[in-house]
Every structure is written in C-alpha cells, then in structure tokens.
Amino acid sequence: MRIVIAPDKFAGTLTAVEAARAVADGWRAVDPEAECELVPLSDGGPGFVEVLHAALGGRLVDARVSGPLGDPVPARYLVVGDTAYVESALACGLHLVPGDRRDPGRSTTHGVGELVAHAVDRGARTVVVGMGGSGTNDGGAGMLAALGAEPASPLRRGGAALAGIGGPVDLEAARARTAGVRLVAATDVDNPLLGIHGASAVFGPQKGADADQVQRLDAALTAFAEATDPSGRLRGEPGAGAAGGLGYGLLLLGGTVESGVSRVLDAVGLAGLTASADVVVTGEGSFDFQSLRGKLPHGVARTAAEHGVPCLVLAGRVAVGRAEAAAAGVTETHSLVESAGSVEAALERSAEELRVLAGKVARRWKR
Incomplete structure (x- = not known):
C-alpha cells in the first residue's frame, strides 16, 4: 500500500516535516509493509x-x-537559478515576538525588504515572497x-506610525531598486x-490587537493607502491584505499575487505522486x-480527488462537518484533540499523539 503523507505545519507545535514523520511512524507501526512517501508542505x-x-534543491543564502x-x-x-524564494515569516513572523511584546502597531516588515534587497543585489530576477505567519x-x-x-522613519516604525504619514510617499527609489525584477506575493x-475583510480587522486580533486598536490600525493603513495609491486601485486587490498588508507593499512595486499552495504543490510534484498512491x-x-x-489541505484534497484517490485529514482540531469536508474532496477527518482526550495532551505531546492517531487510522485502511 502506498501512502502519500503531505501535511502543513501544526502551528505552534509541529513543523510540516515533523508532522509528516509522525504520521509515517504511526502508520508504519501498524502496517510495516506500507510505502510512505513524505511530502511536507507549506502555503x-x-x-x-x-x-x-x-523539493527543488538550490542554494540557501544566509x-x-x-x-x-x-x-x-x-x-x-x-x-x-535566477529565482529567489523569500519566507517573510523568517523576518517578521509572529513567532519572533514574545507574547508579552505583541503589538501589531509597532512591528515592521523592514527585514523582509532587506531580504528582497539582498536577493536582488545578488542577481535574482524573480523574487517569490511567501506570506503567512506574520506579526505585522x-x-x-x-x-x-x-x-x-x-x-x-515613519515607514519603518510599524503600522501605528502610518497614521501620521502626512504627505505622499516617494516610491521612486524602491521601484528603481527592483526594476526588471518580477515580484510575486505567494499567498x-x-x-x-x-x-x-481587511488586514487589520481579520488578522490584527491574531497578532495582539484589541477592538480599538483594530480600528486605529485600519485608519493608519487608510492614511498610508492615500499617500501611496490615491486612485484606490490597489488597496482593494485580492491578497493586498496578506501578511498584514505586505501584499499591498509588493503590489505597489508592480508585483503580482499568486497562490502559494499551487506554487508549492507544483514544486513538489504532488499531482504525479498522488496519481500512483x-x-x-x-x-x-x-x-x-x-x-x-483554498488553504493547503483543500489543495491537497482537490489534487487527490482529480486522481480518484481517498484523502484523509489528520488535524489538531476539526471544525468542519462531514458534508462540507466531502464537498472539498476530503474522505475522512480525524481530530488529534479527540484522539488524545484533551487540548492539553494534544499540545504537550503533539508528535506522540499524532503517531498514535495515525496508527488508529492505519488500522482502518490497512489491506
């Protein structure tokens, strides 16, 4: 039996690589003959x-x-080749901000710009910026x-400082720095x-903003939008609000928004792997x-459905009904919290409990 194991991270507990290994270990413990193909993913x-x-090889640049x-x-x-892949969370991720210092009014994407500049200065002609997990x-x-x-000065001091931006923002030097480079927001x-439905209202609370700060941050971003895009064309673009509005910044430089899931699934060749699973x-x-x-499990399920292959979801928690899951191409869903018996157990022993859950599922599917 051939099993393709293609999870995303379990945020706050397991990386995608760790999750894939835990599932494979649990499955093999029940079915030693199973051929497990580990394909950790990211959106x-x-x-x-x-x-x-x-998936692609290439060279890592520190x-x-x-x-x-x-x-x-x-x-x-x-x-x-001449393409650089930048993970914005490495420079502005929420995980980099201690819990007692989380303030999306102060956090900045300056480091993301430094990574983009580093790549462009070293010859990148395409820069793909992975979005998600930001604290900005x-x-x-x-x-x-x-x-x-x-x-x-006001641009680099976080979202709250944008409320006093005043006059127009001069983007000429930034556009010149990235001239001839294709910029992609992968989200x-x-x-x-x-x-x-914007960055502040939807994602601000996840980063520590209360209701009042959400309103202030949205007003500050409105002032920033007036100073950078008076026509209002870009602020309403799908994906402009990604990563606390980082998508908007890339759009201002002539960038495009593309599906992060599709790009990663294509890179790892999931369709080909699934066809023989x-x-x-x-x-x-x-x-x-x-x-x-459109999140990653949905993309995996859609790919599996295209090849008539059952798709199982093992998640920390499941808040989707069977009918909704089935409509998305998901054959079964299994909750780590339910299997472990409590949220605490699922969080404290994530890898161990995921191995146990995978074993339980394997018993149902073992041939």
Missing part, C-alpha cells in the same frame, strides 16, 4: 523555504536582518523603506488591505472553514 507561511529547498521589533534576527532565502500590520511600509522609499489569502494523508493545526477557502 507560503513558516516552512516555505525548507519545503521548497527539499542573511541577518531586522526582526519585527527591529532587533537583528538570522534569516535565509533559497536561490534556484504595516502594509509593507517597512519593506518599502528598506528598499529606499521615503520618508523612511492564498484573498483579503483586501482595508475594511471589515492508494491514500493521501494531509493535515494542519486546525481544519476549519478557512481550510475550505
């Missing part, structure tokens, strides 16, 4: 560079850049400042920059309604 968030490096609070952090990007809400202003946009978030297993921390809006 553009944490793990993006690791997953693509495993750099030291500004973190979300301005402190230096180690980061890296992947170079394959600055509309990409910090990134633009790192590339030369003026006035640099499956389709939120605009502003409003009730008996079962596909995917998973993530929380399988919920957002998962059905």
Whole structure:
C-alpha cells in the first residue's frame, strides 16, 4: 500500500516535516509493509523555504536582518537559478515576538525588504515572497523603506506610525531598486488591505490587537493607502491584505499575487505522486472553514480527488462537518484533540499523539 503523507505545519507545535514523520511512524507501526512517501508542505507561511529547498534543491543564502521589533534576527532565502524564494515569516513572523511584546502597531516588515534587497543585489530576477505567519500590520511600509522609499522613519516604525504619514510617499527609489525584477506575493489569502475583510480587522486580533486598536490600525493603513495609491486601485486587490498588508507593499512595486499552495504543490510534484498512491494523508493545526477557502489541505484534497484517490485529514482540531469536508474532496477527518482526550495532551505531546492517531487510522485502511 502506498501512502502519500503531505501535511502543513501544526502551528505552534509541529513543523510540516515533523508532522509528516509522525504520521509515517504511526502508520508504519501498524502496517510495516506500507510505502510512505513524505511530502511536507507549506502555503507560503513558516516552512516555505525548507519545503521548497527539499523539493527543488538550490542554494540557501544566509542573511541577518531586522526582526519585527527591529532587533537583528538570522534569516535565509533559497536561490534556484535566477529565482529567489523569500519566507517573510523568517523576518517578521509572529513567532519572533514574545507574547508579552505583541503589538501589531509597532512591528515592521523592514527585514523582509532587506531580504528582497539582498536577493536582488545578488542577481535574482524573480523574487517569490511567501506570506503567512506574520506579526505585522504595516502594509509593507517597512519593506518599502528598506528598499529606499521615503520618508523612511515613519515607514519603518510599524503600522501605528502610518497614521501620521502626512504627505505622499516617494516610491521612486524602491521601484528603481527592483526594476526588471518580477515580484510575486505567494499567498492564498484573498483579503483586501482595508475594511471589515481587511488586514487589520481579520488578522490584527491574531497578532495582539484589541477592538480599538483594530480600528486605529485600519485608519493608519487608510492614511498610508492615500499617500501611496490615491486612485484606490490597489488597496482593494485580492491578497493586498496578506501578511498584514505586505501584499499591498509588493503590489505597489508592480508585483503580482499568486497562490502559494499551487506554487508549492507544483514544486513538489504532488499531482504525479498522488496519481500512483492508494491514500493521501494531509493535515494542519486546525481544519476549519478557512481550510475550505483554498488553504493547503483543500489543495491537497482537490489534487487527490482529480486522481480518484481517498484523502484523509489528520488535524489538531476539526471544525468542519462531514458534508462540507466531502464537498472539498476530503474522505475522512480525524481530530488529534479527540484522539488524545484533551487540548492539553494534544499540545504537550503533539508528535506522540499524532503517531498514535495515525496508527488508529492505519488500522482502518490497512489491506
């Protein structure tokens, strides 16, 4: 029996690589003859560079850049030919901000701009920026400042500082720095920059913003949008609100928004691997309604369905009904919390409990 194991990360507990190994170990413990193909995945968030490096090879380039609070952090990007793959979370990820210092009004994407500049200065002609897992809400202003946009001071100090941006932002130097380079925002978030579906309202609370701060941050991003795109054309583009508005910053430089899931699935050759599989297993921390809006498990399930292969979801928690899951191409869903008996057990012993759950599922499918 051939099993393709293609999970995303279990946010806060397991990387995609760790999750894939846990599932494989649990499955093989029950069915030693099973052929397990491990295909850890990323939708553009944490793990993006690791997953693509495993699939594409290439060269990892180390750099030291500004973190979300301005402190230096180690980061890296992947170079394959003349294409650089940048994982924005390595420079501005929420995981880089201690819980007691989380303030999306102060955090900046300046380090992302430093990574982009590093890659461009070394010959990259295409830069793919993986989005997701950010701790920022600055509309990409910090990134633009790192590339030369003026006035640099308010742009690099986080989303709250944009409320006092005043006059227009000069993007000429930033656009010149990236001239001739194809910029791609790899994301499956389709939120605009502003409003009730925008970066501040939807993602701000996840980064520590309360209701009042959400309103202030949205107003600050509105001021930034007026100073950078008076026509209003780009602020409503799908994906402009990704990574706290980093998508908008890339759009200002002439970038495009593409599906992070599709890019990664193509890179790892999931369609070909699935075609010869008996079962596909995917998973993530929380399988919920957002998962059905183009997130990674949905992409894996869709690929499996195209080849008539059952797709099983093993997730930390499952908040999707059977009918909804089936409509998305998912054959079965299994909850780590239910299997472990409590949220605490699922979090504290994630790898162990995922191995146990995978074993339980394997018994049902063993031939």
